[in-house]
Amino acid sequence: MNGLRVVQSGVHSLIQDEGRFGNHHIGLTVGGPLDRHSFRWANKLCSNPINTPVIEVTIGGLVLESTVDTYFALTGALVDLSINKVPVDCWAVNRIKPGDRIELGYAKIGIRCYLAVTGGFDIETTFGSCSTVTRESVGGLAGDGSPLSNGDLIPCGETLLHPPLFTPVQAQPQHLIRAPESTRLRMLLGYQQDCFTEQQKKQFFHGQYRISERNDRMGFRLLGPEIKPSIGGILSEGICQGAIQVPPDGQPIILLNDRQTIGGYPKLGSVLSLDLDKLAQLGPDAIVYFEEISIEQAHNLKHLAEITFENCEASINLASLSEEIETRLVANNYRGMKTMSSAIKSGSYLRAAQLIHHAEGKILIGTGFPVNGSFETDGPAGAIALYRAIEAIGGAPILVCEAPLCSLLSKDFNTHEIKINEDGEKQAQEALSQYQPALVISIERPGQSSDGRYYNMRGVDISEHCADYDSFISLATCPTIAIGDGGNEIGMGNITEALEQLDIRSASTGCDELLLADISNWAAHGLVALLSAIRGQDILADWDNKAILQMLSEGGSVDGVTGENTLTEDGVDSDVTQQLVANLRELSGF
Amino acid sequence: MTNQSIVISVAGENSLIVYFSDKVDAEVAARIKTCSSAIGLALGRHLVDLIPSYASILVIYDSLLTDHFAVSKVIRTVAAASSSQSNTLPANHDGKLITLPVYYSLESGPDLSALAENAGLSIDQVIELHQAIEYRVYAIGFAPGFAYLGEVDQRIAAPRLATPRLKVPRGAVAIADRQTAVYPAQSPGGWNLIGLCPTPMFDAKADPIMPVSTGDRVAFKAISKQAFIDLGGKLDALGDLR
Numbered sequence: 001m002n003g004l005r006v007v008q009s010g011v012h013s014l015i016q017d018e019g020r021f022g023n024h025h026i027g028l029t030v031g032g033p034l035d036r037h038s039f040r041w042a043n044k045l046c047s048n049p050i051n052t053p054v055i056e057v058t059i060g061g062l063v064l065e066s067t068v069d070t071y072f073a074l075t076g077a078l079v080d081l082s083i084n085k086v087p088v089d090c091w092a093v094n095r096i097k098p099g100d101r102i103e104l105g106y107a108k109i110g111i112r113c114y115l116a117v118t119g120g121f122d123i124e125t126t127f128g129s130c131s132t133v134t135r136e137s138v139g140g141l142a143g144d145g146s147p148l149s150n151g152d153l154i155p156c157g158e159t160l161l162h163p164p165l166f167t168p169v170q171a172q173p174q175h176l177i178r179a180p181e182s183t184r185l186r187m188l189l190g191y192q193q194d195c196f197t198e199q200q201k202k203q204f205f206h207g208q209y210r211i212s213e214r215n216d217r218m219g220f221r222l223l224g225p226e227i228k229p230s231i232g233g234i235l236s237e238g239i240c241q242g243a244i245q246v247p248p249d250g251q252p253i254i255l256l257n258d259r260q261t262i263g264g265y266p267k268l269g270s271v272l273s274l275d276l277d278k279l280a281q282l283g284p285d286a287i288v289y290f291e292e293i294s295i296e297q298a299h300n301l302k303h304l305a306e307i308t309f310e311n312c313e314a315s316i317n318l319a320s321l322s323e324e325i326e327t328r329l330v331a332n333n334y335r336g337m338k339t340m341s342s343a344i345k346s347g348s349y350l351r352a353a354q355l356i357h358h359a360e361g362k363i364l365i366g367t368g369f370p371v372n373g374s375f376e377t378d379g380p381a382g383a384i385a386l387y388r389a390i391e392a393i394g395g396a397p398i399l400v401c402e403a404p405l406c407s408l409l410s411k412d413f414n415t416h417e418i419k420i421n422e423d424g425e426k427q428a429q430e431a432l433s434q435y436q437p438a439l440v441i442s443i444e445r446p447g448q449s450s451d452g453r454y455y456n457m458r459g460v461d462i463s464e465h466c467a468d469y470d471s472f473i474s475l476a477t478c479p480t481i482a483i484g485d486g487g488n489e490i491g492m493g494n495i496t497e498a499l500e501q502l503d504i505r506s507a508s509t510g511c512d513e514l515l516l517a518d519i520s521n522w523a524a525h526g527l528v529a530l531l532s533a534i535r536g537q538d539i540l541a542d543w544d545n546k547a548i549l550q551m552l553s554e555g556g557s558v559d560g561v562t563g564e565n566t567l568t569e570d571g572v573d574s575d576v577t578q579q580l581v582a583n584l585r586e587l588s589g590f
Numbered sequence: 591m592t593n594q595s596i597v598i599s600v601a602g603e604n605s606l607i608v609y610f611s612d613k614v615d616a617e618v619a620a621r622i623k624t625c626s627s628a629i630g631l632a633l634g635r636h637l638v639d640l641i642p643s644y645a646s647i648l649v650i651y652d653s654l655l656t657d658h659f660a661v662s663k664v665i666r667t668v669a670a671a672s673s674s675q676s677n678t679l680p681a682n683h684d685g686k687l688i689t690l691p692v693y694y695s696l697e698s699g700p701d702l703s704a705l706a707e708n709a710g711l712s713i714d715q716v717i718e719l720h721q722a723i724e725y726r727v728y729a730i731g732f733a734p735g736f737a738y739l740g741e742v743d744q745r746i747a748a749p750r751l752a753t754p755r756l757k758v759p760r761g762a763v764a765i766a767d768r769q770t771a772v773y774p775a776q777s778p779g780g781w782n783l784i785g786l787c788p789t790p791m792f793d794a795k796a797d798p799i800m801p802v803s804t805g806d807r808v809a810f811k812a813i814s815k816q817a818f819i820d821l822g823g824k825l826d827a828l829g830d831l832r
Contacts, residue, residue: 190600238641238648240605262731270602298603
């Protein structure tokens with residue numbers, strides 16, 4: 001069994017889902033999160049259904065160690081949160097790997113935190129819920145109402161992919177940010193309100209109440225102006241969430257999730273659930289006051305809050321998304337690019353995507369790696385992906401390559417042919433002045449080595465088959481992006497020193513943004529994923545990798561690694577790339 | 591004949607409380623039982639939860655699907671139907687009768703002698719009077735499965751203990767004022783303990799979870815210590831009692 005191991009259970013940590021419903025008639029209370037707003041956001045950030053179990057951490061101090069590769073989000077009270085002692089954000093999704101240690105400090109603003117993992121915890125339910133109600137000995141890990149304790153393993157599955165989401169600031173509870181002097185609790189008069197005189201109600205609504213030390217999941221006892229109803233007790237009756245009960249001492253108690261289902265003290269009414277979320281984040285000595293609203297207002301407020309929550313999408317943290325993509329795309333380290341990635345400033349994909357996003361005008365995309373009179377599948381497919389993406393966002397792309405690739409692509413795309421054995425600088429200068437591009441991109445183009453020659457991965461001089469696209473990059477007055485996967489491509493001049501570690505005749509042509517990947521085509525898809533996230537536009541949806549490879553294959557392409565005319569890229573099956581595209585699409589939030 | 595009119599009050603943003611009476615009454619209990627099921631059926635997925643009690647029903651609805659106007663209307667319709675029915679049907683028709691065996695003794699009922707002494711009755715008389723009445727389940731609450739039964743004979747009514755016990759054993763049969771109950775699980779409690787019942791009052795794995803529900807009728811029947819043990823009763827938890 002895998003999941004999160006409880007190293008330190010903290011002050012009070014409970015498993016909670018939405019609560020236990022439909023069992024009040026046998027005396028079972030609701031349970032569930034005291035701050036439902038934060039609970040729902042924790043699950044929303046993790047892309048979970050709203051009723052997914054989370055850990056409610058009161059005060060803090062929880063330390064967990066993961067045995068799985070997954071994501072988690074912590075919402076609610078603000079605490080110092082770290083993974084392996086490295087601080088990370090609350091109200092955001094964070095990645096954890098086996099062996100990682102999540103540590104929560106103690107609540108600085110607010111009282112209760114909610115920790116959700118993508119895919120949720122796998123816990124058996126009692127009476128339809130795993131919410132822990134200690135008083136009733138139901139729910140929790142073992143179903144017996146026990147809080148989490150040191151050594152417990154909270155089972156959860158491995159997750160596939162998850163976009164690095166974070167919550168828009170406006171969705172975070174305001175009181176967590178402002179920590180006001182007193183908190184307004186809107187309430188509806190009801191129940192035995194007629195047993196309280198007008199004078200008493202005035203006192204109640206004009207008074208300020210202090211939260212006493214006696215506050216827990218059952219209820220919050222308040223201290224303030226006494227209000228005594230004309231009756232001391234009533235026939236025991238059902239108590240709803242947020243009911244304001246007034247015992248004979250005249251000090252109100254707000255009854256919460258773990259309340260007894262029935263009781264015999266008079267009640268003045270009930271607090272609006274939206275304000276109970278705020279109350280749940282207040283500790284002893286915090287001041288609250290009451291404001292009367294009608295049931296119709298309560299109904300409207302509830303609906304507005306629901307619609308706001310539904311429509312308020314978690315935003316993607318673009319910097320984290322870029323880092324995630326940069327890590328993933330070199331994970332296989334086929335040709336040492338994972339090793340090289342440390343030489344590049346993190347965020348390269350995001351910066352490159354923003355160059356595309358902001359480019360106003362034509363965008364040149366050079367591609368094509370010549371192999372024995374033909375061309376590789378790696379490069380053109382990615383170039384097409386970029387071409388289509390740029391078109392999709394309203395840009396004007398032009399593919400730049402030599403024959404025979406150019407004649408194949410010119411059927412379906414705007415192309416510009418470059419020729420072998422021409423004066424490269426002149427050819428580039430003419431094209432640049434003709435198109436006046438806003439951006440020049442190179443994907444898997446052989447780059448000139450320091451001796452001005454072109455070499456393949458095995459160090460064989462292929463100069464007589466290569467046209468000069470290097471000059472497009474070096475002479476361009478606009479920004480340039482270059483993509484490579486081996487070290488001999490245009491752009492690698494940016495990391496010349498690092499490339500000395502690899503057994504390769506490296507290219508010396510540099511660029512503004514160099515992107516690395518295990519296969520260059522993958523980098524194009526990664527770049528499109530970021531562009532999708534920036535634009536909020538699902539651009540990867542229609543990518544059919546096999547169809548593109550089929551088209552290239554019919555034009556005589558070969559696999560750059562095997563030299564065969566197959567539907568593969570650098571020896572990798574088309575389906576692998578298709579799956580990667582699906583994953584990238586999901587990461588970009590679609 | 592009880593007053594058939596009901597009063598509906600707002601309880602909270604998604605709850606209405608329906609008052610059927612202002613006093614404890616077997617007929618009211620029977621009507622509440624009928625109405626609870628009928629309201630549940632009528633509201634369907636709009637219902638979140640429902641708490642029947644002595645003289646009221648708390649109806650919790652999904653305020654994203656419906657509102658207090660619609661729910662009030664349903665409640666009034668159901669209540670009107672139930673009052674016309676109860677005119678034609680014999681009383682007690684709907685509450686099923688459950689007989690709970692009790693091992694009454696000084697061993698299993700540590701407060702039996704004090705209760706008898708204060709009441710000026712013999713222990714046997716107390717036991718006799720406790721069995722003499724068919725009780726109603728007026729409410730379930732306090733703890734899961736804790737059924738409030740009423741009302742005991744005025745002669746054996748007894749106030750709660752001045753100092754509640756920290757541990758009352760599961761199955762303890764107890765009296766507080768004019769109410770009696772069987773503790774469904776070990777818990778703290780201040781009621782007067784007069785015996786032990788071997789029947790589980792709350793079992794999450796059983797179907798039904800509880801042998802009784804609100805509005806049902808309950809009778810107690812004395813059994814011997816041997817019968818108590820044969821029925822699965824356990825005496826070990828009594829060691830902690832004084």
